[in-house]
Amino acid sequence: MEKSSGKKNTAVLISGRGSNLRSLIKYSKTKKSLIKIVLVVSDNFNAKGLSYANKSNINNISIKYSNKKIFEDRLLKLLKRYNVDLICLAGFMKILSGSFIKKFYKPILNIHPSLLPKYKGLNTHNRAIQNKDKYSGATVHIVNEKLDSGRIILQKKVKILKSDNGKSLEKRILKIEHKIYPKAITRLLTNY
Ligand code: GAR
Numbered sequence: 001m002e003k004s005s006g007k008k009n010t011a012v013l014i015s016g017r018g019s020n021l022r023s024l025i026k027y028s029k030t031k032k033s034l035i036k037i038v039l040v041v042s043d044n045f046n047a048k049g050l051s052y053a054n055k056s057n058i059n060n061i062s063i064k065y066s067n068k069k070i071f072e073d074r075l076l077k078l079l080k081r082y083n084v085d086l087i088c089l090a091g092f093m094k095i096l097s098g099s100f101i102k103k104f105y106k107p108i109l110n111i112h113p114s115l116l117p118k119y120k121g122l123n124t125h126n127r128a129i130q131n132k133d134k135y136s137g138a139t140v141h142i143v144n145e146k147l148d149s150g151r152i153i154l155q156k157k158v159k160i161l162k163s164d165n166g167k168s169l170e171k172r173i174l175k176i177e178h179k180i181y182p183k184a185i186t187r188l189l190t191n192y
Contacts, residue, residue: 014040
């Protein structure tokens, strides 16, 4: 059970690498942070990102994703137990159900590697390059029951270079993701 510290108790959900988790942990340790990360949950027991939670002594739990209902029921119990006020999806690659979102009844944020509403779903960087877009970018948005469709909190553009391939663009956008996720959290929690 986590005591209130004036900061919002936050759970970060991951599936893999965890570089956004790492940046959120870094932010959460700053004076100006409005969140305390009380829990990290992964649907993947081998997620590399779990090591960042371990290094910072943050409770972390992997839940086997056998089916959506069982996963979400277990997740809801954990969120209650840790008094979680805010969920940040950080490379969490499962879609949360409308029923879960209603039951949690508090904000859920997601970071997505495109300029939404363009390129919902997967393979965003290659799709932007193939369409010869001049810009791509990253978006932090509220999660609702439709994929990558909730209210946008913050978005930042990245120029697509002639020399770019999916990998190089991903790398530049990831750097931007690490900057805008903490800013979006501040924006959400202070309503500015
Ligand atoms: C990030 O680029 C994030 O925007 C993306 O997965 C990557 C996770 O990287 N999320 C999605 O595509 C969700 N639809 P990370 O594990 O290093 O943070």
